[in-house]
Amino acid sequence: MARPGWWVELLRVVWLAMPVVAAALVHVVVLRFRWLESLCVPIDGGASWRGRRVFGDNKTVRGAVVMIALSIAATMLQGIFRIPSLECFDYGAANLPLVGMLLGLGFVFGELPNSFIKRQLGVAPGAHGGLIHAVIDQLDSVIGALIALSLVWVPPLRVWVIATALGAGLHIAVNSVWVLVGVKRNIF
Numbered sequence: 671m672a673r674p675g676w677w678v679e680l681l682r683v684v685w686l687a688m689p690v691v692a693a694a695l696v697h698v699v700v701l702r703f704r705w706l707e708s709l710c711v712p713i714d715g716g717a718s719w720r721g722r723r724v725f726g727d728n729k730t731v732r733g734a735v736v737m738i739a740l741s742i743a744a745t746m747l748q749g750i751f752r753i754p755s756l757e758c759f760d761y762g763a764a765n766l767p768l769v770g771m772l773l774g775l776g777f778v779f780g781e782l783p784n785s786f787i788k789r790q791l792g793v794a795p796g797a798h799g800g801l802i803h804a805v806i807d808q809l810d811s812v813i814g815a816l817i818a819l820s821l822v823w824v825p826p827l828r829v830w831v832i833a834t835a836l837g838a839g840l841h842i843a844v845n846s847v848w849v850l851v852g853v854k855r856n857i858f
Contacts, residue, residue: 678755683832685756687840688748689770690777690815693740694844697733702851706732713782725785726795738774745770759823772818780814781807798856812837 674682700706709732714724749766784806785795793799799807812833816825825833848854 679828680832680836682756682758683829683836685748685753686758686829687812687815687833687837689741689744690737690773690811691840691844692744693737693774693777695847696740697736698844698847698851700732700736701848706736709735720790722792723789725782726789728795729782729785734778737778738771741774741777742767742770745773758825758829765822769819769822772821773815776815776818777811778814780811780817784810796855808838808841809834811841 709730711731712723712725712727713729713731713734714726717724745766749761749764752761754761784803788797788799788803789795791799793803798804816830816833819825845854845856849856
């Protein structure tokens with residue numbers, strides 16, 4: 671059987687990423703309307719290392735909870751409303767709550783190393799950290815999600831390539847929405 675064309679592969683990666691994309695978009699709404707304020711606690715608990723914050727105030731428990739919970743919910747909806755031709759793996763045989771949790775966790779934790787480095791370099795949360803950090807900002811959550819997902823399904827190289835290219839574009843688009851609604855100051 672011939673391998674599907676590039677556009678089918680692209681659609682499959684979009685379908686795979688849909689739970690974290692949907693979660694990120696809902697997170698914008700949560701931030702904009704200041705919902706779940708009681709969870710607006712920094713993940714680092716205010717801790718510092720070498721006199722600088724570990725992750726900063728923008729990496730919160732609220733963000734982690736929203737991203738992980740909604741990624742789980744969206745993945746489970748994909749299992750209910752299946753489109754097998756778009757599945758990178760058999761969603762009927764997969765533990766979809768676990769898949770969603772891994773996608774959400776990977777997305778959240780994928781951003782932390784770059785946040786840590788930026789804080790240690792004195793870059794304020796939400797501020798532009800230069801070209802290298804801008805590129806990493808577009809890729810870190812995608813790479814984190816794919817690494818975490820690798821615990822239950824190992825994405826082939828083509829998925830990594832498409833996901834990183836697509837993820838960077840989607841990240842820029844979501845950041846643009848954040849800027850438009852006043853949650854972020856800049857796209858990068």
